[in-house]
Amino acid sequence: MERRASFRHWWIGIAFAVPQIVLIFTFFYWPAGQAVYWSMTLQQPWGGGNIWVGFDNFRQIFADALYWNSVALSTVFALFSTVLSMGLALMLAVFVDRELTGSKIYRVVMIWPYGIAAPALALAFRFIMAPEAGFLSFVNRLWPGLWDPGLDGTDAMISVIVAFSWKYVGYDFVFFLSALQGIPKALKEAAALDGAGWLRRLWDVQLPLLTPTVFFLLVIDITESFQDSFGIVDIMTSGGPARATELMVYKIYFDGFKGLDYSGAAAQSIILMGLIVALTVLQFRFIERRVHYK
Amino acid sequence: MADISLRKVAKSYGKTSVVEALDLDIHSGEFIVVLGPSGCGKSTLLRMIAGLEEISGGEIAIEDRVVDRLEPRERGCAMVFQNYALYPHMTVADNIGYSLKVAGVPKAERRARIEKVAATLALDTLLDRRPAQLSGGQRQRVAMGRAMIREPKVFLFDEPLSNLDAKLRVQMRIEIRKLHNRLAATSIFVTHDQVEAMTLADRIVVMNAGKVEQVGTPLDLWNRPASRFVAGFVGSPPMNLVEATIAADGAGVLADGTRIDLPEHRLARDAAVIVGVRAEDVRIGPAVNDPRLVLGVEFIERLGSASLVHGRLAGADFVVTAPPALAEGAPEGLALTLPVDRLHLFDAVDGRRIETDASSVEALPIAFETVAAPAL
Numbered sequence: 001m002e003r004r005a006s007f008r009h010w011w012i013g014i015a016f017a018v019p020q021i022v023l024i025f026t027f028f029y030w031p032a033g034q035a036v037y038w039s040m041t042l043q044q045p046w047g048g049g050n051i052w053v054g055f056d057n058f059r060q061i062f063a064d065a066l067y068w069n070s071v072a073l074s075t076v077f078a079l080f081s082t083v084l085s086m087g088l089a090l091m092l093a094v095f096v097d098r099e100l101t102g103s104k105i106y107r108v109v110m111i112w113p114y115g116i117a118a119p120a121l122a123l124a125f126r127f128i129m130a131p132e133a134g135f136l137s138f139v140n141r142l143w144p145g146l147w148d149p150g151l152d153g154t155d156a157m158i159s160v161i162v163a164f165s166w167k168y169v170g171y172d173f174v175f176f177l178s179a180l181q182g183i184p185k186a187l188k189e190a191a192a193l194d195g196a197g198w199l200r201r202l203w204d205v206q207l208p209l210l211t212p213t214v215f216f217l218l219v220i221d222i223t224e225s226f227q228d229s230f231g232i233v234d235i236m237t238s239g240g241p242a243r244a245t246e247l248m249v250y251k252i253y254f255d256g257f258k259g260l261d262y263s264g265a266a267a268q269s270i271i272l273m274g275l276i277v278a279l280t281v282l283q284f285r286f287i288e289r290r291v292h293y294k
Numbered sequence: 295m296a297d298i299s300l301r302k303v304a305k306s307y308g309k310t311s312v313v314e315a316l317d318l319d320i321h322s323g324e325f326i327v328v329l330g331p332s333g334c335g336k337s338t339l340l341r342m343i344a345g346l347e348e349i350s351g352g353e354i355a356i357e358d359r360v361v362d363r364l365e366p367r368e369r370g371c372a373m374v375f376q377n378y379a380l381y382p383h384m385t386v387a388d389n390i391g392y393s394l395k396v397a398g399v400p401k402a403e404r405r406a407r408i409e410k411v412a413a414t415l416a417l418d419t420l421l422d423r424r425p426a427q428l429s430g431g432q433r434q435r436v437a438m439g440r441a442m443i444r445e446p447k448v449f450l451f452d453e454p455l456s457n458l459d460a461k462l463r464v465q466m467r468i469e470i471r472k473l474h475n476r477l478a479a480t481s482i483f484v485t486h487d488q489v490e491a492m493t494l495a496d497r498i499v500v501m502n503a504g505k506v507e508q509v510g511t512p513l514d515l516w517n518r519p520a521s522r523f524v525a526g527f528v529g530s531p532p533m534n535l536v537e538a539t540i541a542a543d544g545a546g547v548l549a550d551g552t553r554i555d556l557p558e559h560r561l562a563r564d565a566a567v568i569v570g571v572r573a574e575d576v577r578i579g580p581a582v583n584d585p586r587l588v589l590g591v592e593f594i595e596r597l598g599s600a601s602l603v604h605g606r607l608a609g610a611d612f613v614v615t616a617p618p619a620l621a622e623g624a625p626e627g628l629a630l631t632l633p634v635d636r637l638h639l640f641d642a643v644d645g646r647r648i649e650t651d652a653s654s655v656e657a658l659p660i661a662f663e664t665v666a667a668p669a670l
Binding site for chain 2 (some may be wrong): 184186187189190191192193194195196197200204205208209
């Protein structure tokens with residue numbers, strides 16, 4: 001069946017598309033194009049023209065050990081936060097799917113963290129993680145000096161990972177739950193009659209059928225961990241201590257707006273964009289093959 | 295092989311009762327068909343036996359062991375689901391062998407048993423396929439294989455043929471019955487298709503609105519339906535049912551005042567009854583001295599071997615089986631005779647069967663000679 005609408009005049013369809021095109025162009029293609037242009041030039045911080053430098057900005061960045069440090073940190077951050085948020089979300093979704101007590105309430109509550117702006121949640125976590133008075137201060141009471149995200153880079157990294165994961169657990173949970181509930185009940189019943197207990201059913205029947213969702217969330221979470229981490233890092237650690245949480249997206253902001261190196265920051269954001277595109281392509285190329293679609 | 299006994303088994307969701315205090319004894323090796331319209335509780339009954347549904351009251355015992363509180367896997371039942379419920383991410387071999395894998399059967403033995411089952415179901419060339427690559431009939435056979443490989447004591451079938459096309463359904467029906475004859479496991483088969491029930495069952499359980507209407511062999515149901523519901527549900531076309539009242543002399547008076555002779559009964563005058571007669575038991579042509587019974591013909595269904603004449607008799611829908619020749623030039627009215635010994639009477643209020651002297655008339659025994667089957 002032909003499902004496309006057809007219009008009497010050729011321009012009507014285009015007219016409908018114009019608002020969307022204008023928005024995308026104004027807020028995506030234009031700034032992105034501008035960033036590409038800036039990355040090839042040397043911009044004056046207070047205006048007053050620029051000089052064309054070709055790929056010099058990129059060469060400088062790739063020669064900078066601090067930049068590679070931020071790439072490594074971002075990779076660690078992406079890996080741990082994705083695994084943590086997806087793992088927890090899956091566990092919670094399985095509980096809700098089994099309709100354990102209270103599942104109706106936290107099915108609703110779970111999505112809320114995703115609706116909280118990153119700076120607000122980062123502020124909350126800053127208090128929770130505070131070594132002297134926060135939730136975790138009891139650790140220091142037992143083992144003085146063990147926990148201090150203000151001085152210890154690893155502690156700081158753990159803090160931002162936990163905060164970021166907390167936000168994405170709810171998001172991942174909603175997708176996992178709907179996927180779990182989309183699995184025909186008869187499949188679980190068949191497995192139960194075949195002798196499988198609930199853990200075995202989960203492992204043999206439900207998880208394999210969740211792989212499309214796992215794949216989707218993997219792409220989204222990794223992409224978001226490169227981009228959406230800015231607010232959390234800025235409020236919680238400002239990239240510190242000693243650049244221990246200076247993720248790529250935070251370094252772009254810091255070099256650009258604090259260091260006034262617009263061109264370098266523009267070049268970094270082009271690299272980040274390229275990296276995310278490459279990662280997404282890689283994931284589709286290699287992981288999607290292992291995904292079972294029904 | 296196992297006896298199954300249900301004692302006052304009930305199921306309700308909140309205040310809605312789905313199955314009401316149901317008693318049933320199933321003998322070891324028997325093929326039982328639970329027949330009923332959708333929503334009568336027949337699938338719920340099956341799922342309660344399987345352990346997929348908790349019972350709200352009563353007791354279920356398999357082989358004298360009460361299984362009410364046991365997990366499905368501990369009950370020794372295998373089930374074939376309506377939509378087959380094959381694991382979409384596993385191959386045919388893995389689907390069939392999953393229960394063995396769970397049970398920890400070594401790989402080599404597993405493989406051997408899978409191949410044996412697959413061979414009996416003609417699936418041996420499809421073992422590496424995924425369910426999505428199979429036809430409906432093949433999926434059905436995989437579902438059967440998955441149940442068979444466990445060598446269960448009890449086979450449960452939940453409308454397994456309803457997703458197949460008509461031709462395949464007949465074929466699979468025969469396969470299932472042959473399989474049962476070979477394996478001799480107790481089988482419970484749920485369906486709303488009375489032809490499936492009649493052809494498969496040793497005994498049929500007819501259910502309506504959560505209650506058992508009748509339990510009996512296919513011929514019991516055919517010859518002596520226990521209620522108006524069974525009479526109207528079993529048989530194609532279903533039995534004709536016409537309202538009547540009893541006259542002073544014991545004859546029946548139809549709604550339009552026509553008198554018909556009834557079998558000997560003990561009903562009081564003015565009692566309201568339902569007279570039932572099967573389409574093929576009605577004789578075409580007026581009875582001697584009795585030309586009053588005329589069917590107002592509406593249309594004729596031609597089946598080839600016979601024609602079904604649909605019409606109205608005393609305000610009720612009525613069907614008569616006629617010779618195929620009648621298909622040409624349908625008459626407007628058809629004089630009928632209702633043979634007294636072929637009439638069934640039901641109570642007009644509760645629908646139960648009223649015993650008459652005709653009730654003892656079973657299918658006429660036919661004498662035939664038993665001959666040894668020729669050697670193949």
